[in-house]
Amino acid sequence: MASELIDKYMRPEHLPHIWCPGCGNGIIMRDVAQAIENLGLDHDKVVIVSGIGCSSRAAGYMDFNTIHTTHGRAIAFATGIKLANPELNVIVLAGDGDISAIGGNHLIHAARRNIGITVVVFNNNIYGMTGGQYSPTTPRGEKGTTAPYGNIDRSFDIAGLAYGAGASFAARGSVYHVQQTISYIQQGISHKGFSIIDVADICPTYYGRKNKKGSAVDMMKYQRDNAVMQDKAVTMTAEELKGKVVIGVLAQVNYPEFTKEYQKIIDRLGREAEERERS
Amino acid sequence: MAQKKLVLNSAWCKGCGICAAFCPKQVLAISGEKVAIVNQDACIFCGQCEQRCPDYAIYIEDNEEVGNQWVRPY
Numbered sequence: 001m002a003s004e005l006i007d008k009y010m011r012p013e014h015l016p017h018i019w020c021p022g023c024g025n026g027i028i029m030r031d032v033a034q035a036i037e038n039l040g041l042d043h044d045k046v047v048i049v050s051g052i053g054c055s056s057r058a059a060g061y062m063d064f065n066t067i068h069t070t071h072g073r074a075i076a077f078a079t080g081i082k083l084a085n086p087e088l089n090v091i092v093l094a095g096d097g098d099i100s101a102i103g104g105n106h107l108i109h110a111a112r113r114n115i116g117i118t119v120v121v122f123n124n125n126i127y128g129m130t131g132g133q134y135s136p137t138t139p140r141g142e143k144g145t146t147a148p149y150g151n152i153d154r155s156f157d158i159a160g161l162a163y164g165a166g167a168s169f170a171a172r173g174s175v176y177h178v179q180q181t182i183s184y185i186q187q188g189i190s191h192k193g194f195s196i197i198d199v200a201d202i203c204p205t206y207y208g209r210k211n212k213k214g215s216a217v218d219m220m221k222y223q224r225d226n227a228v229m230q231d232k233a234v235t236m237t238a239e240e241l242k243g244k245v246v247i248g249v250l251a252q253v254n255y256p257e258f259t260k261e262y263q264k265i266i267d268r269l270g271r272e273a274e275e276r277e278r279s
Numbered sequence: 280m281a282q283k284k285l286v287l288n289s290a291w292c293k294g295c296g297i298c299a300a301f302c303p304k305q306v307l308a309i310s311g312e313k314v315a316i317v318n319q320d321a322c323i324f325c326g327q328c329e330q331r332c333p334d335y336a337i338y339i340e341d342n343e344e345v346g347n348q349w350v351r352p353y
Binding site: 001002003006010015016017019020021022023024025026027030034175176178179204215216217220221 | 335
């Protein structure tokens with residue numbers, strides 16, 4: 001028994017999922033399904049690729065061509081799939097640790113290459129699956145099992161990092177802002193080039209409990225009350241932005257897309273070989 | 280005529296309380312470990328619960344009422 005959307009795009013025999021009560025991953029997974037529904041994409045032309053982590057279980061629940069790969073390598077696999085068949089809509093679902101720690105290099109180089117895949121980051125600021133270790137997106141001063149006195153490092157802004165590395169579409173959403181996030185994912189999938197949607201997730205079980213953030217509801221209310229749109233955020237100072245959740249489209253630029261450029265080289269070399277044979 | 284209905288799948292509910300917290304009409308409440316529909320008549324079918332339920336346990340069903348398609352009253 002499930003709604004039409006879930007029946008159409010998920011594998012109900014694998015539901016309910018294993019995520020904790022109040023975990024935001026389910027909300028983001030539904031956002032992705034809704035974005036695909038809104039775009040009217042062909043089921044067989046969508047490939048969902050995931051790595052390792054709580055969020056990466058999503059590949060098992062979504063009813064598309066799915067592949068659950070090794071830790072941090074989701075983008076590497078996705079690059080291969082996209083290059084082999086550029087017609088496919090390749091969507092990578094990954095956690096913050098997966099994509100920005102062990103997979104950080106794949107992220108920046110895929111962004112630099114501007115290959116036409118879409119990355120949706122389930123950014124819950126912690127490693128949930130392994131028991132709450134701090135991740136590259138854990139804010140400075142916040143606690144994790146490996147940072148019992150507070151994390152010293154500053155956190156990564158994943159959307160900003162990808163944009164800096166050359167991604168042509170970067171956006172931030174949150175689990176509270178469902179409609180906006182769906183719209184960003186839609187824009188990301190339609191965009192020709194590398195697109196990344198960094199979604200602020202909630203992890204009440206580890207991040208929330210370790211840092212006394214309250215229940216899942218409290219964490220969502222925090223997102224609601226502290227969200228700032230990107231357009232407004234650029235006019236604010238770093239002091240004012242402290243503790244705020246910035247959402248919106250960070251950047252959208254048109255660069256040549258990798259698979260198209262690659263095809264151009266194949267075509268050119270083919271033509272040159274033909275000319276050589278003729279002469 | 281379209282007839283909407285609020286459906287609860289208790290088997291999938293984990294009782295996180297997100298739907299009840301964001302329902303603008305207090306239709307839902309947590310009772311025990313799971314959510315319950317306490318005031319069905321107040322529901323305005325806004326879908327706030329459905330889009331934020333992490334477990335897909337609550338949703339709005341849109342039943343197209345199949346009337347007599349062959350006889351038109353006008």
